[in-house]
Amino acid sequence: MSESRNLLSLIYRGVRNSLFSSDHKIMEATRKSVHHSTLPKDVSYEDVKKVSLENCEVLIIDVREPDELKETGVLPGSINIPLGQLESVLKDVSNEHFYATYGKEKPTQNFPIIFSCRSGKRSASAQAIAQQLGFKRAHNYTGGWLDWEEKSKS
Known part of the structure; x- marks a missing residue:
């Protein structure tokens, strides 16, 4: 019984690592073909909408x-990392664990990230945390969910 459990564990790890590796290669190829260096440090509804609609390689973190x-809704394509957990997730979580938890590849320090919150204040703090950790392309959606909700209705 123990041998079969060990064998299943080895097979699972091999399949998981293989899937992660191939997803990683696809993402790297996509990253190289898409450039987002034109995003300003503070981004607008139009910027976030464009990133969401074009399925760009930019990570949106709410x-x-x-x-x-649960009460309001989420920005399309975003992941949720509460502000209180952000620094430890960006610093300490492995690439594999990040991918398993959020379904997205963990950003590198040169990968563009847009932070969002309700109104732009917590996301400004998140941007500052990311910048202190060396993330060079950290952006703040200054309007946050309130701006998104208002403008996406029209």
Whole structure:
């Protein structure tokens, strides 16, 4: 019984690593073909909408608490990392764990990230944290969810 469990564990790890590796190669090829250096440090509704609609290689991180997301909704294509967890996730979580948890590849220090929250204040703090950790392309959606909700209705 123990041998079969070990064998299944080895097979699972091999398949998972293989899938992660091939996804990683695809993402790297896509990253090289898409350039987003034109995003300003503070981004607008139009910038976020364009990134969402064009399925660009920009990671959108909503730093609100999960209960807030349930009450209001989420930005298309975003992942949720509450502000209080952001620094440890960006510093300490392995690439594999990040991918398993969020379904997205962990950003490198040169990968563009847009931070969002309810109104732009917590996302400004998130941007500052990321910049202190060496992330060179950290952006703040200054209008946040309130701006998104208002403008996406029209």
